[in-house]
Structure formats: C-alpha cells, structure tokens
Amino acid sequence: MKNTFISLLCALHAFAVRLYAPASPHTIYISKDKIYQFINNNLLMNVINTNVLIIGAGVYGIGLANHLYGQKRSFVIAGKFMDLWRNHTFENMELRSDFSTSEITHPENRFSSDLFLRDHPEFEIYRNKHLPVIVYRAYLNWVENNLEYPVINDLIENLDFCTGNTSKKKFCAVLKINKNTMIYSNKVVIASGLSHHLFIPLELNQIPENVIHSYESRKIEKLGNIKVLVVGGGQSAAESIEVLIKKNNDVSWLSRHSTVYLEQPVNISTWLFSMIIKSSGLFYRCPSWLRKFIILLLSRPTIRPGFKPILEKVTKTDHVVKSSHMIYSKIISATGFKYKLDNYTFLSSKIKLSIKTAHNIPVLDKSFQSTLRGVYFTGGIAETRFGTALKFIIGSHYACKNIAKNLFD
Numbered sequence: 001m002k003n004t005f006i007s008l009l010c011a012l013h014a015f016a017v018r019l020y021a022p023a024s025p026h027t028i029y030i031s032k033d034k035i036y037q038f039i040n041n042n043l044l045m046n047v048i049n050t051n052v053l054i055i056g057a058g059v060y061g062i063g064l065a066n067h068l069y070g071q072k073r074s075f076v077i078a079g080k081f082m083d084l085w086r087n088h089t090f091e092n093m094e095l096r097s098d099f100s101t102s103e104i105t106h107p108e109n110r111f112s113s114d115l116f117l118r119d120h121p122e123f124e125i126y127r128n129k130h131l132p133v134i135v136y137r138a139y140l141n142w143v144e145n146n147l148e149y150p151v152i153n154d155l156i157e158n159l160d161f162c163t164g165n166t167s168k169k170k171f172c173a174v175l176k177i178n179k180n181t182m183i184y185s186n187k188v189v190i191a192s193g194l195s196h197h198l199f200i201p202l203e204l205n206q207i208p209e210n211v212i213h214s215y216e217s218r219k220i221e222k223l224g225n226i227k228v229l230v231v232g233g234g235q236s237a238a239e240s241i242e243v244l245i246k247k248n249n250d251v252s253w254l255s256r257h258s259t260v261y262l263e264q265p266v267n268i269s270t271w272l273f274s275m276i277i278k279s280s281g282l283f284y285r286c287p288s289w290l291r292k293f294i295i296l297l298l299s300r301p302t303i304r305p306g307f308k309p310i311l312e313k314v315t316k317t318d319h320v321v322k323s324s325h326m327i328y329s330k331i332i333s334a335t336g337f338k339y340k341l342d343n344y345t346f347l348s349s350k351i352k353l354s355i356k357t358a359h360n361i362p363v364l365d366k367s368f369q370s371t372l373r374g375v376y377f378t379g380g381i382a383e384t385r386f387g388t389a390l391k392f393i394i395g396s397h398y399a400c401k402n403i404a405k406n407l408f409d
C-alpha cells in the first residue's frame with residue numbers, strides 16, 4: 001500500500017515535470033529514493049502519544065504494566081517479552097527462587113502460581129519447589145497469552161527530550177527495528193534489566209572475540225570439544241561449567257574466592273534472607289551506612305549445593321589471566337553485572353546529563369523517580385536505594401505497585 005502510494009507520487013512528479021518544463025535545462029528530477037525518504041520521515045511516521053512509556057518487557061516492565069492497566073491508565077510498553085528467561089538462561093537449569101516468589105505481579109493476582117497450576121495440572125509437582133527453567137518458560141507463555149494489553153516487540157533505540165513536537169509531550173522515543181515509529185510520552189519508566197550492564201574485567205577482555213559473558217547462554221550452549229576457562233565464583237559460573245562439561249569441553253575454572261554452597265543466592269541464613277528480601281520500603285528508610293553494609297553483606301556469591309560433585313571434579317586454575325588467551329579457545333566471564341547510568345546506550349547524552357547520580361547510579365526518590373522529573377528506574381539498578389530484593393523477581397511486587405501508585409500523584 002505504502003509502496004504503491006510512493007510509486008504513484010513519483011509517476012505524478014515525473015509527469016508534472018515533463019508537462020510544465022519539457023526542455024528546460026534547469027529541470028530537476030527528484031529521485032524515487034529521495035521522495036521515499038521524505039514521505040517516510042514526514043508523512044508516514046507512525047506517531048504514538050501516551051502518558052507513560054515503559055522501556056522493558058521483563059518481570060519489572062510487565063509487572064508495572066499490569067498495575068497501570070488495573071488503574072485504567074494509558075501507557076505503552078516496548079521490549080522483548082521476558083528476554084532474560086527465554087534467551088539468556090540455560091534450558092536445563094532451575095530457578096533459585098521457588099514458584100511463589102517468582103510470580104509476575106498483578107493487582108488482582110491473575111498470574112499466581114495457583115491459577116497457572118489450575119490451568120496446567122501437569123506441572124503440579126513443582127508447586128513448592130524450585131522450578132526448572134523450561135517450566136518457568138511455560139508459565140511465562142501462559143502469562144503472555146493472558147496479557148490484557150499489547151506489548152511492542154521492539155527495543156527503544158533512542159530516548160531524548162522532544163523538541164518542537166506538536167503533542168507537547170516531554171520525551172520522544174524511536175524504536176530500533178520499526179524506526180518509523182515515534183513515541184511521545186510525558187513519563188518514562190526504565191525497566192530494561194541486565195543486558196546493558198554486563199561486567200567483563202579489563203584483563204579478560206584483551207581479545208574480546210574470545211570472551212563470552214555468561215549472560216550469552218545460547219553461545220555457551222553451542223560450544224563443544226574445545227578448551228574453555230570459566231572465570232567467576234557464583235551460580236552462573238557453576239551452571240556454565242555443567243553445560244560445558246556435558247558438551248565434552250575441556251573445562252578449567254578460575255575463582256578468586258573460596259566457594260560457598262547454599263540454596264539461597266546470598267551468604268546468610270534463609271530466614272534473614274527472606275526477611276530482608278521482603279522489606280524494600282523499610283530498606284529505603286535506613287541510613288545510608290546501614291544500606292551500604294547490608295548490600296556488602298549480601299554481595300558474596302553462592303552456589304547451589306547440588307553443583308558440588310561436578311565442581312569438585314573440575315580442574316581449578318590460578319593462571320595469570322593475561323596468558324589465558326594462549327591456552328584456552330574461549331573464556332567464559334561469569335563475572336556478573338555492574339549497573340551504571342552510562343551503560344544505557346538508548347539514553348541521549350542530554351537526558352543522562354540531567355540525571356543526578358551517585359557512583360554513576362541514578363539517585364532515586366521513594367517512588368523510584370530520578371532527579372529528572374518524569375524519568376523512573378526500576379529493577380537491579382535500584383538495589384542501592386531499595387535493597388537486594390530489586391535484583392530478584394520478588395522485588396517487582398513492591399516496586400511495580402509503588403511506581404504505579406505514585407506515577408500520577
């Protein structure tokens with residue numbers, strides 16, 4: 001339809017030029033490409049106006065969308081639906097959280113494990129257990145099929161202040177694949193998860209093409225029959241090692257810390273962990289020295305005890321990392337994530353400069369709003385303000401309810 005319209009316009013243009021200036025040496029023919037570009041940029045731009053743009057369709061983005069939908073608010077959500085769980089986790093692994101603490105938040109609890117198990121009794125055996133990733137993916141497919149609003153399956157390529165727009169909205173976003181779509185919004189919630197914050201130590205990254213971050217699980221699953229070094233002392237390192245050994249790789253492991261085997265992801269007792277994890281609101285009110293202390297206490301990685309037999313057999317190395325590139329075909333950097341405002345490639349430098357940070361992490365108020373009014377951050381990047389829960393699915397219940405409640409005050 002669009003192409004026919006453009007071809008028609010080109011033909012009309014050529015006809016008009018011939019009719020009115022048949023022999024003039026000054027006649028300028030405008031190429032079809034130029035007309036196409038002009039029309040795309042000016043006439044066929046798909047414009048979406050909204051009050052709230054949610055960037056990210058993971059646990060946090062979808063949770064917030066559920067709460068805003070419940071309040072009958074206008075919003076637009078863009079991102080790859082549950083990208084972490086569908087594309088960046090190992091198929092044969094289990095979640096560390098149990099089912100009840102891995103539910104997607106909804107104001108009427110429509111995505112509870114109970115409702116899912118009622119629809120899918122074949123998964124009943126997992127009710128009070130750690131879920132295999134494939135069962136969690138089935139749960140997320142069920143969530144997706146029951147969503148009450150559309151999700152734009154695309155990424156935001158650029159978010160900037162609007163200039164000279166007719167809709168008088170504050171922020172303008174352009175999509176990555178569908179570049180012709182411009183989203184005008186008053187408020188933006190950034191819930192874009194981990195993918196922008198992969199941390200690879202400098203000394204490992206001398207030959208970047210040899211290094212794979214553990215987030216790239218699909219790439220790791222494809223490796224077979226080669227010499228691999230896994231660097232890191234947490235659950236991702238353990239999972240990578242198991243996957244690599246199954247595929248006949250010759251695996252060595254470099255971990256700077258002694259290994260702590262525990263069911264929960266941090267090195268404290270289960271009751272204290274579950275208490276801390278449920279108290280994001282309280283954490284916000286703690287003095288900053290106490291917040292720092294708690295985060296430090298909870299930063300030591302642990303590995304599920306089930307991995308002990310495999311890890312005890314793997315070759316441990318203390319190779320100077322510098323020489324590793326000569327010995328190993330691939331290095332897996334299971335070295336976690338470091339949140340920084342600078343990492344968000346889709347934020348314009350003007351927006352970044354307008355946001356006050358502490359150690360390059362946005363300063364947030366009690367409703368997750370940054371110092372740039374109208375821009376909110378949630379998920380792991382809010383950990384320093386709202387506690388360790390924000391690094392996990394369970395933190396989304398507090399965060400999404402809180403943001404949805406305060407977004408329109």
Ligand SMILES: Cc1cc2nc3c(=O)[nH]c(=O)nc-3n(C[C@H](O)[C@H](O)[C@H](O)COP(=O)(O)OP(=O)(O)OC[C@H]3O[C@@H](n4cnc5c(N)ncnc54)[C@H](O)[C@@H]3O)c2cc1C
Binds near residue numbers: 057061097194
């Ligand atoms: C290997 C691994 C295992 C984990 N296991 C557990 C567990 O068992 N239990 C637990 O509670 N937590 C676990 N976590 C923590 C996990 O990060 C959180 O639980 C949660 O999934 C994070 O949700 P999120 O919405 O912040 O991010 P994600 O789920 O990563 O979602 C991010 C969203 O942002 C989108 N996005 C990114 N960039 C853009 C852009 N430019 N424009 C638009 N959208 C964009 C993505 O497409 C995606 O939709 C695990 C993390 C990892 C890495």
